[in-house]
Amino acid sequence: MGEGIVFDEVSKFYGEVLGVNRVSLHIPPGITSMVGPNGSGKTTLMNLMTGLIHPDRGSISVCGLSPRNPESLMRILGYATQYDAAPRGATGFDFVSAGLLLYGYSAEETRRRAWQALERVSLTEAAGRKVAGYSKGMRQRVRLAQAIAHDPEVLVLDEPLNGLDPLVRAETIAMFREFAARGRHVILSSHVLQEVDVISDQVILIANGMIIAEGQIRNVRDEIEEHPSQFMIRCRDASRLASLLFDMEHVAEVKLHEDRQGMLVLTRNRREFSLALTRLASSGSPVESVMAADENVDALYEYLIGGGR
Amino acid sequence: MNLKFRLRQAGMIAKLELRRVFLAKRSLWVYLLALFPAVVFLGHGIDVKLDQQRWAGRVTPAAVLDSIERGDSEDEVIRRAGDPVSKRRYRRGRDSRGSTFSYFDGQRRVDVRIEDGLVASKNVRAHVNFEEDRQVFAGFFHYFYLRLAIFFGCLGIFMNLFRGEMMGKTLHFWFLAPVRRDVLLAGKYMAGLAAAVTIFTTGALLSFAAMLWPQDPAAVQAYWQQQGPSHLFWYGASSALACLGYGSVFLAAGLLVRNPIIPAVVLSFWEGINGFLPAMLQKLSVLYYVESLTPVPAPIGADAPVLARMLLAPAAPVSAATAVAGLLGVTVLVLWMASRRIGRLEINYSTE
Ligand SMILES: Nc1ncnc2c1ncn2[C@@H]1O[C@H](COP(=O)(O)OP(=O)(O)OP(=O)(O)O)[C@@H](O)[C@H]1O
């Protein structure tokens, strides 16, 4: 199982709509969090690696198995989806045990595993009640129980902490940790980096169907903090200001406009840059206007690092 | 992962699905369709039995009824044959009035029409006509049971096997189980088939029994000694085989389209124009084979409109062995295409 989960140049379109674009990933064992805003492609990636949808381009392998082969893959993989539905009329126990029979377990083994899974998510008391009558958090947990009941090597969970109260959330996280400690994969998704950063061994930041950053949380944070921003500056004596700016350490690139009345500056540190600009302006440099050239991208990074809204 | 284990998985899936298919609320009208002919023939039987009881004490000797002739007066008829078992009066035009006297000789029913006090006509028919009832049954079977009841019943049962789970957003649970997609398809098909065959063969046998019930016991006895058992068998078998064929088609349709009206229209059009298709394409039909298997050909009145006769008349029937083989061939072909399709199927609940 050492190969991990590998995405190789994977693209998925829903008709005209982009799901994910040219994603290449290698996910090692441990807790991996996929973080991104709504519609960024988290569910798409999870559905791709579990074979619920198929890539238009590229290939995927999960511990050496193809997602097109559920007969083998589902023996080592459990997936709690985002879809909040359960078969009509099923009790929590029915719901968890129905799937287990298909693994070939005996009736007794099935019962034992179903109870064990329900116990792990603290749902034994409600096990005899219909799932349709569960609260949102209970439905979340019963889906989790269903995903872990066959003790998979790879656990894929779409927004598993959504709607859980703090106590249950702590228990659930402890369970993830325990899974990961045994050398297994736990892959989860979240809107908010802060929610998962301390528990994750690695994070994958996604926006607009593309991977923005991946790796250990500390590196990713630095990467985000130092992501280059572009500013457009209008001024009279542009070439002099350009050479002053270019000498600064955090400025990566300066592009003079043809009219010599403005320039495009790429910086790795926005705060330093704005301080420097203020200094230059107050010491007599004729700056007329400063504009962020990429406000959307900046906002996105702010969102990812700042905890989102 | 051997074949035996896969078959076991298919069996488990069928078992899990069976309850749902049988007990689904939307299966109710399937039961109604299946039982409708039985109810109609039962109603006919009750009607006949009630008449027989009511008229039992008022039997007129056959010879007397035979002697009534056109031109006899009303008083004469009543004097010789007594009071009729029923008497209906009617008016025709301004000053012509008449009535119909019905007599019963224990077997036959004789309607005597009297106009202006004189016998105008006499109509003799068997009170229960086994021959005729069997023809009516054959007509019911061909035009209602095969073309409507089983057709739409299978549409309801089989299209929902996958489509229902897409609508209910539960299909992904099956796709996340350690089963091949074609095994899932087989399991679901088996569940649908078990339900459809049970419901529709029972319906066919019940209506057959209801048709026989009021008949003259001696005639029924004779029938059982001749074609009876074979008729019964083939009515049951062709119902079951129709479920097999239509089931595969609608199972596949449920994987392709969401709107059940589309396959219903397309397939009934296809079956309708079957007689006009080239011989090669005629073989891609369910009805073509099933009609060949029915024991009594569809009665079609000589006075039916030309178009109706062309559409309803079955193509040249084939032998039973050919028909069964052909039907199995079509079913296997359609299921094979469905299994290709389900391999590519994606979970996509958002777009309706
Ligand atoms: N079935 C679908 N049909 C059409 N477009 C889809 C479908 N599923 C997803 N998309 C589109 O693909 C993109 C990625 O969606 P995805 O569901 O993967 O996002 P997500 O990160 O899981 O979002 P959320 O946080 O809201 O769950 C979005 O633009 C979405 O509109």
Ligand SMILES: [Mg+2]
């Ligand atoms: Mg999602």
